[in-house]
Amino acid sequence: MKPFTHLRQFDIPEASLRRLPIYYRILQEMDSTPGSHVSCTNLAKVLGLDPTQVRKDIELTGIVGKPKVGYPLTDLLHWIEDFLGWNRPKHAVLAGAGSLGAALLGYERFRNHGMEILAAFDTDAKKIGTRIHGTKVEPMLLLPAYVRRKQILLGVIATPAAAAQAVADQMIAGGIRAIWNFAPAHITVPPQVILQNEDxxxxxxxxxxxxxxxxxxxxxxxxxxxxxx
Amino acid sequence: MKPFTHLRQFDIPEASLRRLPIYYRILQEMDSTPGSHVSCTNLAKVLGLDPTQVRKDIELTGIVGKPKVGYPLTDLLHWIEDFLGWNRPKHAVLAGAGSLGAALLGYERFRNHGMEILAAFDTDAKKIGTRIHGTKVEPMLLLPAYVRRKQILLGVIATPAAAAQAVADQMIAGGIRAIWNFAPAHITVPPQVILQNEDxxxxxxxxxxxxxxxxxxxxxxxxxxxxxx
Known part of the structure; x- marks a missing residue:
């Protein structure tokens, strides 16, 4: 029986991983004059969350705050970036250059959030050879070799549902270790591969x-x- | 302080709400000859989940199974559809007809999953008056009046981050009760409005x-x- 890998537990609660980018966004909108500080209480108030929860989440990054003062704002931003790996962009490939694939290629800020899509792959002869938001579309057949050659670990699937499993298999054959699946399909992957469904x-x-x-x-x-x- | 409404609790666990469509998809792929049954154990095995969890989720829909036999497959599909409201499509409007908006308009199966986008709105004169995947693009200015006239309750935001809050405000002014936000922005809504961020x-x-x-x-x-x- 194949496990549903995106339900597997990791060390850090999924909810914390989803709240940290929210804190990051709020922090970016705050006063960033050198030396300014922010406390968990402060951040919790803005978001209507429990301050203890906010403190727990932030402590996961390893930053140590000062009692009654909080964290230096720029330091906290950096610790969150580092914890989430946003300052270590991972190369990725995209399979499926339809309207959703094109929209994903248009997310310029993925690069500042830890992911850089190097190439897109499609089976449609009309799309192959074109560029979408600056990224070249290659023939799907070349995907495993490309992934292997460039040692890419992250694959994004935006194909129709019927093609998703085959594409995932090809990605894994090329050495992909994490799949971000946007196709509305139930796909299975071996235990060593991380699967995140965005359905x-x-x-x-x-x-x-x-x-x-x-x-x-x-x-x-x-x-x-x-x-x- | 404005609460972060998408974190608010509802009666049904969010995780169950997300698993039910997974069961639905698996059930659709199963043998659908008249009279065929499926058990929770069976479904749990396919997905690598705990059978007790699967039973709890399915019982939320109100369906009553037979011990050792399970549920008639077609009945179970219908109960899930009915529970999730997929057989009662809700009218929606889309704000932002860029590449992401266009991708959303291309999701034909939204209609079978409880949502029908009646119109798209944008500020770009080049887009206004065109049709994307069959849906007409209207001037953003007309959004509140359109929503009010058609008594639309569901709004989808796919604008750039900077425009998201203003668009949300306009939607709410027109009577929208639930917002599906794809803009990478922190938006706030009054407590009576449901906000789901898809960041x-x-x-x-x-x-x-x-x-x-x-x-x-x-x-x-x-x-x-x-x-x-």
Missing amino acids: LYYSLASLSFKLETRLGVQPVRERILICKK | LYYSLASLSFKLETRLGVQPVRERILICKK
Whole structure:
């Protein structure tokens, strides 16, 4: 049985990993005059979060603050960048240069957030040889060799669902160690490969459900009571 | 202080809401001959999950299974669809018809997953009046009136970060009750509005961190030990 690798546990809580970039964004908007400090209490207030939680998250980066003063703002920014690996861009390839692939190539700031897409791959002869947002589109067939030659570890999948598993297999054959999957497909990978699914249908399901609950379309509690009888 | 609304708790665990569509996809790939059944154990095995967890998730929909037999496959599909609201498409508007907006308009299956984007809005005169994947692009100025007239409750933001808050405000002024935000910006909304952030930088942070940990670039445990001294 193949495990669902993106559900596997890591040392750091997923929620903390998702909050750190939020702190980073808020910090960037704050006063950055040399010597200015920020406290967890302060940051927690802006975000409406629990200060203890914010402190725990920030301490994960290894930075040590001063009681009642907090952290030097520029230092904290640097510790978060370093912890998240944003100052060590990892080379990546993109498979699928359709409208979603093109949108991903347009995210200029990926480069400042730890990822640089070196090349895109597609099976469509019309796309091969063109450049999208400056990145060249290569024939899909060349993907494993390219990945191996450049020792690329990160692969982004933006193909149609039907092609996703085959593309993942090719990436892994070339040496890819982490896959960011945007195709709405259930793909399986060996245990040594990290898989992160970015499925917008799942996400929409959650939003749609919350909206219905809020509007009273979903009598959630009643349902559960009925179900438990 | 404005709360970070997407962190607010709902009755149903977020993780369950995200697993139900996964079950749905697997079920769709299974044998659908009339009368075929599926058990939680079976589904759990395919996904490498705990059967008790799968049972709990599925029971949320209200469906009642038969011991040792499980659920009729087609019934289970229907209960999940109904629970997630996929059979009740909600009208939506999209703000921002750039490459990401265009990619979202290309997600044909949103319609089968509870959302139908009726119109796109942009400030770019070159885009206004055109159609992207069949959806007309209207001037951004008309958004609040359009939303009000059509009584639309769901808004999707795919504008640049700098425009996101103003667009959210306009959506809310028109009566939008749930915002799906793809702009890499921290936006605030009143408590009655549901906000779901789909920030790819956050997501990349998590993937990048996991890859580094796996490769040994991140000596996580050592760091934490140092930090706790």
